[in-house]
Amino acid sequence: xxxxxxxxxxxxxxxxxAHAQKSSVSGKILDKNTGEPLAGSRIILQAPGQRHIEVAxxxxxxxxxxxxxxxxxxxxxxxxxxxxxxxxxxxxxxNTLKIEMESVHNDLQTIEVSSRHDKGSANSAILAxxxxxxxxxxxxxxxxxxxxxxxxxxxxxxxxxxxxxxxxNGEGQYAIxxxxxxxxxxxxxxxxxxxxxxxxxxxxxxxVFPADLLDRLEVxxxxxxxxxxxxxxGAVNMVMKDAPEHLSVKANAAVGxxxxxxTQDYTAFKSSPSLTTSPRLTNGDSxxxxxxxxxxxxxxxxxxxxxxxxxxxxxxxxRVFHDKLGIIVAGSYQNNYRNVNGYFFKSExxxxxxxxxxxxxxxxxxxxxxARSGLHTKLDYKINNNHKIRLYGAYMNLIKNEYRFSSDxxxxxxxxxxxxxxxxxxxxxxRDDQKIFNFTLSGSHKLTQRLExxxxxxxxxxxxxRPDIANLNTNTSSLRDExxxxxxxxPVNFDLNxxxxxxxxxxxxxxxYLNLTxxxxxxxxxxxxxxxGMYRSKDRKSDYDKYNLQxxxxxxxxxxxxxxxxxxxxxxxxxxxxxxxxxxxxxxxxAYGMVKISLKQLELVGGARYxxxxxxxxxxxxxxxxxxxxxxxxxxVLPSAMLKYGITNNQVVRLxxxxxxxxxxxxxxxxxxxxxxxxxxxxxxxxxLKRTTANNYDLRYEYYxxxxxxxxxxxxxxxxxxxxxxxxxxxxxxxxxxxxxxGRAKNYGFEFDVTHYLRQWGVRAxxxxxxxAITTTKIQNYTTSTGTGTLPxxxxxxxxxxxxxxANVSLxxxxxxxxxxxxxxxxxxTSKRINTVSQFLNNDIWQKAFTQLDFxxxxxxxxxxxxxxxxxxxxxxxxxxxxQQPYTASGVTSSVPHQELxxxxxxRKDTYGANYLLGVRFKL
Numbered sequence: 001x002x003x004x005x006x007x008x009x010x011x012x013x014x015x016x017x018a019h020a021q022k023s024s025v026s027g028k029i030l031d032k033n034t035g036e037p038l039a040g041s042r043i044i045l046q047a048p049g050q051r052h053i054e055v056a057x058x059x060x061x062x063x064x065x066x067x068x069x070x071x072x073x074x075x076x077x078x079x080x081x082x083x084x085x086x087x088x089x090x091x092x093x094x095n096t097l098k099i100e101m102e103s104v105h106n107d108l109q110t111i112e113v114s115s116r117h118d119k120g121s122a123n124s125a126i127l128a129x130x131x132x133x134x135x136x137x138x139x140x141x142x143x144x145x146x147x148x149x150x151x152x153x154x155x156x157x158x159x160x161x162x163x164x165x166x167x168x169n170g171e172g173q174y175a176i177x178x179x180x181x182x183x184x185x186x187x188x189x190x191x192x193x194x195x196x197x198x199x200x201x202x203x204x205x206x207x208v209f210p211a212d213l214l215d216r217l218e219v220x221x222x223x224x225x226x227x228x229x230x231x232x233x234g235a236v237n238m239v240m241k242d243a244p245e246h247l248s249v250k251a252n253a254a255v256g257x258x259x260x261x262x263t264q265d266y267t268a269f270k271s272s273p274s275l276t277t278s279p280r281l282t283n284g285d286s287x288x289x290x291x292x293x294x295x296x297x298x299x300x301x302x303x304x305x306x307x308x309x310x311x312x313x314x315x316x317x318x319r320v321f322h323d324k325l326g327i328i329v330a331g332s333y334q335n336n337y338r339n340v341n342g343y344f345f346k347s348e349x350x351x352x353x354x355x356x357x358x359x360x361x362x363x364x365x366x367x368x369x370x371a372r373s374g375l376h377t378k379l380d381y382k383i384n385n386n387h388k389i390r391l392y393g394a395y396m397n398l399i400k401n402e403y404r405f406s407s408d409x410x411x412x413x414x415x416x417x418x419x420x421x422x423x424x425x426x427x428x429x430x431r432d433d434q435k436i437f438n439f440t441l442s443g444s445h446k447l448t449q450r451l452e453x454x455x456x457x458x459x460x461x462x463x464x465x466r467p468d469i470a471n472l473n474t475n476t477s478s479l480r481d482e483x484x485x486x487x488x489x490x491p492v493n494f495d496l497n498x499x500x501x502x503x504x505x506x507x508x509x510x511x512x513y514l515n516l517t518x519x520x521x522x523x524x525x526x527x528x529x530x531x532x533g534m535y536r537s538k539d540r541k542s543d544y545d546k547y548n549l550q551x552x553x554x555x556x557x558x559x560x561x562x563x564x565x566x567x568x569x570x571x572x573x574x575x576x577x578x579x580x581x582x583x584x585x586x587x588x589x590x591a592y593g594m595v596k597i598s599l600k601q602l603e604l605v606g607g608a609r610y611x612x613x614x615x616x617x618x619x620x621x622x623x624x625x626x627x628x629x630x631x632x633x634x635x636x637v638l639p640s641a642m643l644k645y646g647i648t649n650n651q652v653v654r655l656x657x658x659x660x661x662x663x664x665x666x667x668x669x670x671x672x673x674x675x676x677x678x679x680x681x682x683x684x685x686x687x688x689l690k691r692t693t694a695n696n697y698d699l700r701y702e703y704y705x706x707x708x709x710x711x712x713x714x715x716x717x718x719x720x721x722x723x724x725x726x727x728x729x730x731x732x733x734x735x736x737x738x739x740x741x742x743g744r745a746k747n748y749g750f751e752f753d754v755t756h757y758l759r760q761w762g763v764r765a766x767x768x769x770x771x772x773a774i775t776t777t778k779i780q781n782y783t784t785s786t787g788t789g790t791l792p793x794x795x796x797x798x799x800x801x802x803x804x805x806x807a808n809v810s811l812x813x814x815x816x817x818x819x820x821x822x823x824x825x826x827x828x829x830t831s832k833r834i835n836t837v838s839q840f841l842n843n844d845i846w847q848k849a850f851t852q853l854d855f856x857x858x859x860x861x862x863x864x865x866x867x868x869x870x871x872x873x874x875x876x877x878x879x880x881x882x883x884q885q886p887y888t889a890s891g892v893t894s895s896v897p898h899q900e901l902x903x904x905x906x907x908r909k910d911t912y913g914a915n916y917l918l919g920v921r922f923k924l
Contacts (some may be wrong), residue, residue, distance in 0.1 A: 017072045019388065022550050025064040029056045029076060037061075037706035038101060040817060041078035043433035045088075047071065055817035060706060061759045067095075074243035076101065120215050120241070121709050128187040133642060133654055135222040135698045135714070137161075137753065141241070144211045146814075146822045148870045150311065150334055151239060151372065152205035152217060159219045160712070160753040160766035163806050163830045164879070168402065169338045169368040170912035173609050174205045174258065177219065178716060179747055179770035179802030180233025186691070187395060188237040189438050192511070193228055193455060196797055197464035198581060199505035199542045200667035204462075206236065208398040208434055210332035210374040211251070212313045215241045222642065222698050223658040225592035225607035226515065226530065229638040231296070232660045232694040232720065240242040240376050240394065243326030244617050247318035247924070254868070254919020260339040260912075266304040267367040267403045270297040271431040271833040274713065275468045278545035280574035288572040289547060296471035298429050299562040301403065307369075309336040311919060326380040333373045340366035342910035343898060344406075347779060347883070349840045356843055356888035356905055362408045364910075369401040393439050395846065398430040411892050426496065430469040437461045440759035442513075450519045458511040458542040469501040474558050492558045494551040503580070504543045511536040530607075533591035540666060544580030579672025581620035581686070581889035588613050588743030601646035608639040613663065613691075627671035627687040634691065636661050652702040654714075654719060662692040664724060668739045684736040694743075696721040700751075708762070708814075711754045717745040723799070726837060727777050735837065745799060760819075762812035770806070778841040793841055797876070798834060802918050803849075805831040820860025828852045833880055845907055848880040857923070858875065864922040871916050881908040 005422030027516055029041045037060025044784040047070045054062045067090050074097070076084035081101040088095060122613035129138050137159045140149075149155045154170035164172035165182060174182035188206040196204045211217075218237040275282075279289040309331075317328030346360040376455075383389065410422040426897040440790055442456040450908065473495035487885045548570040556565050575581070594607030610633040621628050640658035647653060671685040700714030722741040749770035775796045782789055810826040829851045836845040851874045858868040883905040889896065898906050 003173075007694055009639070011210040019407075025088070025095045025097070026068050027062060027099060028060045029062065029078070029167070030103065031081075032061055032100040037709075038078050038081070038282055041076060041081075042073045043099070043719055045072040046075070046076075047073070048641050063759065074099075077085050090771045091160055096631045098823065100466040104797060106882075123759055125216050126704065126708070126710055127477070130219070130652065130702070130704060133224050133603075133644075134220055134227075135700055136220045138219070139217040140211075141215050142215065144533075145212060146824055147857060148824070148826060149868070150871050151207045152211050152214070152236070155211050155214075155217055156206065156236060157518060157828060158764075158808055158810070158826070159217075160751045161221070161768040161770070161806070162219060162802075162805065163803055163833075165801065167205075167207060168366060168910075169340060170791050170873070170879065170910070171207055171370070173205050174203060175206060175219075176801045176803075177234040178718075178749065178768065179772050179799055181720070181799065181801040183665065184233035186228065186231040186235040188235060190240055190440065191237060191390060192438070192440055192458050192460075192513075193509070193536075193541075194436060194460050195462040195507035195509050195538065196435065197462040197505060197507065197546075199503055201665040203857070204436075205398075205434070207370075208315070208396050208436060209238060209712070210334055210372055210396075213240055213330050213376055215239045216524050222638040222656040222696065223640055223660060224605055224642070225594040225638070225640055226296050226532065227609075228534070229609050229611055229636065229660050232662050232664055232692065232718065233864060240378065240392070241315060241328055241330050241441050242378060243317045243319060243328040243380060245319060245323075247316075248316075249316050249919050249924040250922065251314040252311065252919055252921040253313075254311040254866075254870075254917050256311075256336070256917035257306065257568060258309070258336075258338050258912075259914045259916065260341075261306050261337070264339050265341060266307045266337055267301055267365075267401050267633040268369070268824045269299075269301050269401070269429040271401050271429070275467075275502070277467060278506065278547075278574055280545050280576065281502070281504075282542055283336075285576055285751060286573070289569050290572070291549075291567055291572065294547070294549070294569075296562050298468050298500070299379075299427065299472050301427075301429075304337075307337040308360050309917065310334075311917065316468075321350065324382045326378075329375075331373075331375045333371070335369070335371045336848075336915070338366075338368050338370070338912060338915070340364075340368065340910050341913055342366075342879075342908065344908045345898075345906060346408075346908065347905070349843055354800070355888060356840075356885050358892070358896065358899065358905065359412055359889070360408050361409050364404065364406045367403045368722050371397075371399045373397045379757070387443070388445075389441075389443045391439075391441050396436040398432075398434045400434075402428075402430055404428045407437075411896060423478060423489075425474045425476070425492070427474075428470065430466055433465045433467075433573070435463045437561070446513055454513075454515050456511075456513040458509065458513070460509040460511070462507045463764050464503070466501070466503040469499075469710045471499045471501070471502070472562065473498050480492070489545060494554075494556055494558060494565070497548045497550060500547045500549065502543070502574075504547045506539075506541050508539045509536055509776070520637065520663075522597075525597050527598075528596040528824060529591065530594040530596070535590075536586075537586045537587070538584075538586040540584040540586070543578050544578050545574035545576075546578070547574060547800040571759065577620055577622055579619055579621050579670055580667070582666075582670055584615065584617040584666050584743060586613065586615045601823060603644040604642070605644075606639075606641035608637055611636050611661070615663075615669070617666070617670055619672070621670075622674060625671055627685070630669065630687050632669065634669055636691075636693070650704045652704075654698065654700045654702070656698045658696050658697060660694055662694075662724075664689045664691060664739070668724070673772060676684060681876070683732070684738050686732070687723065689739055690722045690741050692720060692722050692724055694718050705756060709756045711756075712750050714749070715750045717747060718744040722742045723774055725774065725800070727839060733858045742774060742776050747799065747802070757812070757814070760815040762814060762815055764810040764812060765808065767805070767807040770802055774799055776837070779839050780841040780845075795841055797837075797844060800834045803831045803833040816860075818864075821858070823857040824853045824855070826856075828854075842885060843883065845881050845883060848882060850877050851875065851879070852877045867922070868919050868921055870917040871914060872917075876911060876913055878912075879908070879910040880906075882906050 029038045052064045054064045069807045071089045074086045122140045124822045125138035156175045157164045161178045163172040163176045167173040180202040205729035216239040220235040313332045319326045344362040345358040347356045347358050374396045378386035378392045380390040406426045408424040408586040436575045438460045440458045444454040474492050476492045513534045518529045520527045549567045550570050552568045579707045590611040592609040597604040614633045616631040618629045638659040642656040645653045697717045703711040724744045751765040751768045776794045780791045780793045807829045813823040831849045835847040836842050838844045855871045886902050887899045887905040
């Protein structure tokens with residue numbers, strides 16, 4: 001309530017400053033030809049002894065206050081338009097004006113309008129969506145700057161139809177578009193596909209990217225033949241900052257704190273002295289590791305009091321050499337600390353009736369430091385009006401240091417009452433270092449009056465290094481003294497094994513793109529004929545080692561200082577034969593043909609894309625394992641078409657269709673047998689796994705009301721063939737968790753998106769309803785008079801990660817000209833969704849519905865200086881998982897915290913607290 005009270009005071013102050021006086025003259029300033037509101041135009045009322053100046057708001061509206069009864073001369077000015085002059089007599093009543101202004105050059109109106117748009121403005125993003133040949137929603141740099149979000153992942157959640165899968169510290173990590181899981185989403189930088197640092201999967205974690213490096217974020221929901229075809233759910237395209245026409249210097253710095261540090265300390269560990277690679281990779285496969293190879297620093301912890309978050313960003317750019325060469329360099333650094341508190345219940349399925357029962361409760365505490373940095377530079381050189389060359393380079397880095405303490409109380413063994421039972425403690429530290437590099441050399445050329453070409457040569461590399469994941473396991477018991485009645489704890493002993501794990505992955509892409517476009521005229525229609533192709537060579541390598549450490553002698557007591565204990569290495573050569581030691585090569589070649597027909601209000605885009613995929617791999621699993629090496633080849637023909645019809649100058653209808661695929665993740669096709677050590681069942685790859693294909697349909701109505709205001713409404717339908725899901729299968733009398741193709745799935749729904757301003761006030765809202773269905777095989781336990789057993793049964797459920805309802809509402813205040821004040825209160829809602837698909841009937845784990853509230857504010861304090869604040873997770877929204885089954889206390893001998901008989905079985909709950917940031921921004 002205290003947080004909400006502060007917000008209400010801020011909002012009240014905004015309202016008071018905006019509406020302290022009554023209006024007497026109001027109106028709108030519009031473009032005479034298009035009717036578009038001219039936000040930022042200046043209106044001046046002059047009479048003897050009086051002068052009133054006002055600036056039009058986002059919807060072109062203005063109000064001039066405290067105007068006396070007399071005759072005024074009216075002057076209106078706006079860059080690129082002829083000055084407007086008239087007279088008005090104020091007689092004491094409310095006076096309304098409608099002012100229509102003419103462009104300076106009507107014959108060059110389109111050029112004039114586009115030249116006025118800042119590429120990072122909200123209007124520029126709307127214009128990009130309006131002109132696009134696909135269904136997309138964009139978020140502009142200025143909108144991102146004013147939002148509460150710092151990473152690209154968190155920005156995507158503001159887009160209609162997008163929800164997030166979050167990381168351990170509660171920040172967004174992967175986008176889920178229209179209920180399609182992260183495996184169905186593609187990620188681009190400036191339209192170029194980038195590799196993933198993940199050692200198993202293709203999808204790219206979006207929390208790696210600082211949001212302040214973007215000119216625009218595009219969430220693409222349909223494809224043309226020119227675009228890569230592996231995006232059934234859609235694509236996220238990061239359009240990075242471009243060189244401005246004039247010298248621009250921007251910088252910002254901020255500090256902040258998480259409110260949990262007001263009552264808790266942060267636990268850190270010494271990550272820098274840890275190993276960078278495993279002893280085997282450092283010294284060779286035959287090396288025999290000893291305890292001298294493993295420093296104790298990973299098990300050493302210390303406390304920080306009130307650690308401060310920090311944000312730094314800067315960019316400088318402009319054009320030199322008579323505007324021929326454009327240069328921009330931008331960098332960002334974000335360092336934040338967070339504590340997470342939670343609990344987790346282990347569960348298993350009752351062999352008699354198939355009901356779930358909880359077996360353990362873990363109390364968990366995390367201290368997480370996340371340092372996100374990015375640097376990008378772009379050069380573009382205009383050789384002449386017909387030829388342009390560009391060079392782009394980007395480096396993104398996300399370093400995560402995480403300490404986790406979990407205390408696991410067995411709810412069955414040795415438990416007679418609350419507070420007693422067998423307790424296992426786990427101390428885990430790890431450092432995760434993810435990097436993404438991208439270098440792109442590209443050019444665009446007008447070869448003849450009608451023929452144009454563009455090309456790109458791309459090198460990208462993603463790496464992920466987790467150099468020393470240290471797990472220390474201990475156990476004790478809480479018992480009641482039957483004589484005194486007091487509960488006491490037995491000494492803390494070490495479990496049989498503690499571990500040190502090393503993971504390293506690299507994914508390297510070398511790609512080339514070529515596009516040719518020929519412009520022609522057929523009758524009254526303008527027709528563009530396009531063709532081209534791409535080729536990508538991907539090299540992926542994954543290394544993995546896990547060392548088991550045993551305490552010798554085995555009966556040692558742990559007093560909190562690991563330096564007082566002695567250990568030996570159990571498996572001295574590491575894990576050479578583990579399936580995560582593999583290399584893979586993938587070659588993708590594509591060609592397409594496309595035609596675009598423009599006839600008055602009608603546009604038609606259609607064609608087809610051909611893609612050929614060749615994937616080969618070699619794993620270090622023993623030769624006896626089938627599929628140690630393998631090769632998969634397939635090709636796809638992917639047609640697509642779009643019809644765009646302009647009902648009026650401001651209203652558009654789009655009808656689109658496209659065919660797309662989703663390739664299996666790398667680790668899914670390697671026939672590993674132990675890839676899920678934390679699961680209930682061993683995991684096994686499936687070299688026969690097929691790619692998923694889908695036919696996708698969209699119908700959308702778009703109404704562009706004016707500057708910054710729009711309304712979008714549409715429906716979508718996806719027919720998905722061979723979706724990949726996991727199921728239990730028996731091979732050689734062993735039950736494995738295996739990825740498989742499951743027939744067909746449907747996914748359909750509708751979206752509504754509106755942004756509207758009334759002078760300085762605005763609202764941005766969107767809502768998406770999604771319904772999906774897939775039928776997979778589950779295991780059902782049964783009990784008869786002759787015994788117990790299992791049966792395979794089919795069950796229909798939603799796709800993993802799909803929420804039926806996703807909504808966002810933001811209350812906006814925007815006055816760049818007079819008050820220099822911008823504010824946003826953003827509310828997001830995501831309904832329940834399947835988090836984990838269970839192998840057993842009715843045992844899927846669901847994430848509960850959640851609502852998140854964020855706030856941001858920026859105030860100009862001098863001509864080029866601004867202060868700003870961002871407050872995230874004001875409501876302290878938790879992450880909660882549950883089974884849809886009622887809790888029955890099966891097998892438990894005493895009461896269990898967080899569970900209530902007859903209500904849904906709780907599985908997990910994490911709380912993150914609110915985060916506050918206060919900063920200063922400079923703009924030249």
